[in-house]
Amino acid sequence: MSVAATPVENALTSGRLPKLAPWGILVASWVAAAVVFGLLAAAGSTDFSLVAAIFWGTLLYVAAIFVVSLLIEGDRKARDRFVTALVVLAFVVALLPLISLVSTVLANGLARFDLQYFTYSMRNVVGAGGGASHAITGTLLMTIAATVISVPIGLMTSIYLVEYGRGHLARAITFLVDVMTGIPSIVAGLFAYAVFELVFGPGIRLGIGGAIALSVLMIPVVVRSSEELLRLVPNELREASYALGVPKWATIVKVVLPTSVAGLTTGVMLAIARVIGETAPLLIIAGFTQSLNTNLFDGRMQSLPVFVYQSYANPGTDAQAYIDRAWAGALTLILIVMILNLVARLVARFFAPKLGR
Numbered sequence: 001m002s003v004a005a006t007p008v009e010n011a012l013t014s015g016r017l018p019k020l021a022p023w024g025i026l027v028a029s030w031v032a033a034a035v036v037f038g039l040l041a042a043a044g045s046t047d048f049s050l051v052a053a054i055f056w057g058t059l060l061y062v063a064a065i066f067v068v069s070l071l072i073e074g075d076r077k078a079r080d081r082f083v084t085a086l087v088v089l090a091f092v093v094a095l096l097p098l099i100s101l102v103s104t105v106l107a108n109g110l111a112r113f114d115l116q117y118f119t120y121s122m123r124n125v126v127g128a129g130g131g132a133s134h135a136i137t138g139t140l141l142m143t144i145a146a147t148v149i150s151v152p153i154g155l156m157t158s159i160y161l162v163e164y165g166r167g168h169l170a171r172a173i174t175f176l177v178d179v180m181t182g183i184p185s186i187v188a189g190l191f192a193y194a195v196f197e198l199v200f201g202p203g204i205r206l207g208i209g210g211a212i213a214l215s216v217l218m219i220p221v222v223v224r225s226s227e228e229l230l231r232l233v234p235n236e237l238r239e240a241s242y243a244l245g246v247p248k249w250a251t252i253v254k255v256v257l258p259t260s261v262a263g264l265t266t267g268v269m270l271a272i273a274r275v276i277g278e279t280a281p282l283l284i285i286a287g288f289t290q291s292l293n294t295n296l297f298d299g300r301m302q303s304l305p306v307f308v309y310q311s312y313a314n315p316g317t318d319a320q321a322y323i324d325r326a327w328a329g330a331l332t333l334i335l336i337v338m339i340l341n342l343v344a345r346l347v348a349r350f351f352a353p354k355l356g357r
Contacts, residue, residue: 033057109331112324122290127318134292135307145211154222162230180220188216189281207301210286214275225267262348269344279305
């Protein structure tokens with residue numbers, strides 16, 4: 001008489017949670033935390049905080065996923081789920097400042113985010129009303145001018161370092177670029193002011209001076225990002241071009257740059273995002289004005305960061321109107337950076353080399 005063999009249970013495949021179960025537990029934890037904070041806010045104990053609800057909800061998820069997995073999947077899988085949940089918690093904690101920033105700027109900036117804000121300047125405006133058209137125009141003009149100055153210089157420097165640079169000169173350039181990367185922004189403004197003061201005399205304030213100050217901050221960012229991306233281009237592409245008799249300069253223009261155009265565009269957008277919110281250098285060399293100025297080479301020019309600083313630091317008789325304009329300026333800056341990043345992604349998508357047949 002034979003005894004039927006008892007099937008051996010596989011601990012790695014038995015008792016698995018559904019694929020969507022962790023997501024469901026995470027969402028349920030967030031909802032539970034939001035309900036608790038909502039009840040506390042309704043009772044008057046505290047104000048409702050979205051950031052706190054997300055944090056405590058994620059912390060609840062770490063405990064919940066461990067307990068549920070321990071009951072269903074066993075100790076080994078539960079420990080794996082626990083460590084994964086800790087990674088999720090770290091990711092959420094890293095995102096909390098961004099969530100808090102965006103939610104705060106949206107809540108406070110939408111009050112003045114209207115047509116008048118984008119079509120009116122602050123000329124002859126004392127209290128409520130007015131807008132930031134002069135500041136938006138000045139920011140765009142100075143940023144575009146700084147980009148026109150910085151991108152050719154930074155890109156050609158990175159091409160030299162990758163394709164031609166050898167020995168002490170290349171190492172010296174790399175060292176100086178690294179030093180420039182850490183220069184405080186106010187030093188760039190003082191540098192631009194000193195240069196223009198030597199030419200035009202003391203007290204000079206020009207929009208082009210602000211563009212030069214921003215370009216001093218942009219150039220090292222463009223150099224470092226472009227250098228790393230150019231080094232990622234496979235040497236096989238260069239060697240194949242040389243084997244066909246293509247000179248080095250044509251290889252760089254026709255092979256190396258088109259291959260890395262997506263990354264180069266992203267690097268340029270990061271450099272623009274780095275300087276578009278600078279206040280100190282523009283306050284020194286570009287100054288501030290309440291009127292619209294579209295000439296970079298004539299007179300003071302307002303910028304959005306300086307406009308936000310002035311509105312918040314020096315409110316007039318109607319303080320709330322100035323605070324609302326400051327928050328709307330901050331929201332406008334965020335939207336400009338988002339649009340620039342969207343443009344960079346579109347450029348990278350349409351101009352990147354197509355692989356395959």
